[in-house]
Amino acid sequence: MAALSDEGRIREMPTLHSNLDHLDRKIDFNDVLHGLNGEWLSCKPDKFNSDAWQWKYRIATHDVEEREFTIVVALDTKHHKVTIVTRWPND
Numbered sequence: 001m002a003a004l005s006d007e008g009r010i011r012e013m014p015t016l017h018s019n020l021d022h023l024d025r026k027i028d029f030n031d032v033l034h035g036l037n038g039e040w041l042s043c044k045p046d047k048f049n050s051d052a053w054q055w056k057y058r059i060a061t062h063d064v065e066e067r068e069f070t071i072v073v074a075l076d077t078k079h080h081k082v083t084i085v086t087r088w089p090n091d
Helices: 016-020 029-039
Strands: 011-014 042-049 055-062 068-076 081-089
Touching: 029 055, 029 068, 029 081
Parallel strands: 011 081
Antiparallel strands: 042 055, 055 068, 068 081
16 A cells, blocks of 8 residues: 555556446546545455556545545556556445
C-alpha cells in the first residue's frame, strides 16, 4: 500500500477497458479519482501477477454522488504507476 500513498510520484493510468467498456455502469474517471482520493471502505489484495511483478487490489469506495463502487487497480512500484483496471457499482 506504500505505492498508493506515494503522492507526487505515482501516475494514475486507466486501461482502455476501464475507460471504454461498461459505460452502462455510469462510473466515469472523475468518480474513480474521487473514490481513490476519498475515504476507502475497504482495500483487499486481488491477485499477484508474477510476469509484471505487481499486485492488483480491490478498493471499495464512493463516487461523486456517494454511491458505493469497487475499483480494481494494479500497482507497479518499480515504475511508480497505478493502473485503473476496471470498476463496477456495488448495488
